[in-house]
Amino acid sequence: MATTNGHTNGAPKSAEEIAKAAKKAFEASQLVTTEQRNEVLESIRHALQASKDKVFEANKLDLEAAEKEVQAGRLSQQLLKRLDLTKGSKFDDMLQGISDVAALPDPTGQVTYATKLDEEMELYRVTCPIGVLLVIFESRPEVVVNITALAIKSGNAAILKGGKESLHTASLLTSIIQSALSTSPLEPAFIQSVQTRQEISALLSQDRYIDLVIPRGSNALVRSIQQASRIAVMGHADGLCAVYLDESADETKAVRVTVDAKCDYPSACNAAETLLVHESLLTTVWPKVALALIEKGVQLRCDDASLAGLRCAQEVSGNKAFPSLVREIAPEDYDTEFLDLILAVKVVSSLSDAVQHINAHSSHHTDAIVTENAANGATFCRAVDSAGTFVNASTRFADGFRYGLGTEVGISTGRTHARGPVGLEGLVIYKYMIRSADGKGSIAGEFGTGKKPFLHQQMQGVIRLPF
């Protein structure tokens, strides 16, 4: 069987060998052009298309093994479903995804700063790939192809680790990709995959060769990787989002935004887990919002004030038994990512209280205000220290595709490099290039106090690297 880490003699490679081979493949790729990388992507698409039957066979092996795990109660039916690459248009969608990524603008080679240092000397800051990515994900085998496309498009080498449930499929997909690479300007080790957890923990210490770790999966996975590695990690460990209904909240907007934020996809990281209600809305907007949520089957965990508001509204309406979906809050509920039809509710007496609650309890992912007061909207956006702050829009918009980033590499709750939904831009960094056309060459000793001054004439507009 072909190994999938670019090794040909069959002996397993150590984590260091894998990481070193990735870095070598990355360094060897520096002169591969955008057009060539796009061609590589198309050749991978064709190779996968030609091996569709084989991929399905490998996928069947994984599915059979997984079914046994499901029967034994060790795996969920949902995970089994995610594993299946043969269903519907999943395989074709996976291939189309490669072409979609190829069609995106090149994130590398962009000049983001340029300045004239001297009459004949210019400085350019140019985007370029980061280096070697280690991407760790769970069961869905098509992620191998998806990440491969993103890595090649952005010029980064990648080491992939999928869930053990997708072992056969992921290994075969990587083999096919490496075969395609072997006749391309990129080395086969540009994309490698590893299979075991042991390999991952060894790879996490290869900070000499690996530049960025991207965990895609559960909070537990992300946290364990952040704990285990000194390498930069791009991932989100939590999505504890809040919606705040401000004093001036419009009822229709309050109902629609809250219901969408909670119910559109409750298990997503951008779903709301906490609702903050201004005290002035207790018997007006709040009961309407509560009713709409209850109709959607949402369990409300309420503090005393919000409970009182509901009881009061119920007495006025004079009907129906008190809804069974309404419960008393427990203190930990404000720090819990339910990922379910459950919402923690708290009454606040001011915008400032709402902001303080969010900054103290939210995961700094995405939070929204519903307000008719533009100044309060602006204050909320600035004062809430989260990756996304929205006015009269659902937290569910926090997503790379919805933001128009073309693709989503992940969502970062980190505060350096990339924050929030991350597109291809999150896979690049930059380097500085100086070109001197000075007849004698440019030397630093000729500049400074009492010598030549630097011009520092910043070039404006869209600048292309002239060499």
Added chain:
Amino acid sequence: MATTNGHTNGAPKSAEEIAKAAKKAFEASQLVTTEQRNEVLESIRHALQASKDKVFEANKLDLEAAEKEVQAGRLSQQLLKRLDLTKGSKFDDMLQGISDVAALPDPTGQVTYATKLDEEMELYRVTCPIGVLLVIFESRPEVVVNITALAIKSGNAAILKGGKESLHTASLLTSIIQSALSTSPLEPAFIQSVQTRQEISALLSQDRYIDLVIPRGSNALVRSIQQASRIAVMGHADGLCAVYLDESADETKAVRVTVDAKCDYPSACNAAETLLVHESLLTTVWPKVALALIEKGVQLRCDDASLAGLRCAQEVSGNKAFPSLVREIAPEDYDTEFLDLILAVKVVSSLSDAVQHINAHSSHHTDAIVTENAANGATFCRAVDSAGTFVNASTRFADGFRYGLGTEVGISTGRTHARGPVGLEGLVIYKYMIRSADGKGSIAGEFGTGKKPFLHQQMQGVIRLPF
């Protein structure tokens, strides 16, 4: 004595309390405007000016203690000199530095991406501070004031740790800064300082509150911090830069660029440590470059081919004894940051060999090519995987001020967030803001396949946040 971590009752605070107070001060500062932050900087300048005598007294205490250490041979004379804040215009320069930073453009509040998602819904990506910085530096006490200015300007709270030699001066400077903050819109805990190494190691585990660690000092300091912390670290552990003399190198440029790169400031991280010479230059350009270096007192550690070139040139000239500054290379010399008048020399047979040597041995800091061939210059800039790649310009230009960044927070050899010389931009990240003016509020459930499409009309040019 006033403590310098924003604590008033005299009891020492734990690392967690310090870090938590910093985060709280950061969160409380979100609505403080650019203008207010600039005013705070000016008030700090005035407070320091008014306390000049006291600062000099504290500095004298540090100097006296340091002199004893020098006499005991435990401290270098150079370090003692760095500690002295009373010499010449050092104090006034320190104060002027505050105003210089205040005068820089605000790195926060810049819209770097904006797109119309729907007719009445816009998305803005806006730069903002990162959060809490932990800055660790060595003896120079004025760094306290310098970092304070950068942190306040960029809206980041900071915890500072200087060398133990500057204890009295640094503590007093921080007290004065905190007094000034206590009557400002920023909380005193926005700038704190800690004194002991124990506190640092405890702080390095406060990843819940501290967002970025910036070590400024020796390689050993930077490396030990990178090893000890899971928090993002921005620093450079090495500066092993190379100059490559290409086949077509002009003699004048070769001599000037190499001599400047090596001799302008040999202990700087952007000084050259390695010279690569194309084999075609062995008896032409290379001996001229060697002679110029020897005249400057540079010891040349040469491989066999470069040695042979020198001998051959000497035989032709027929005079002088073989220079004593020329030695044979040892293999580790190509991986050594000499920080001294020593240069490792290697002959290569092609541009590609030069690139491979640099990618394998340099610290990916800054490398330069001397060439008259524009295509080779462009190839070098792309193929060398370093933060700076220069054509016919000395590696010594790699510097924040020289790049026109206004200031230099540090130089990063990291590959995420910031790379190369880092200005105020390195102290900011961004957040996404959505503003919907849709009459019913914007909800995600109404968009997608078969529903409303996203407009994704990217706004062009310089965009100001409209709210």
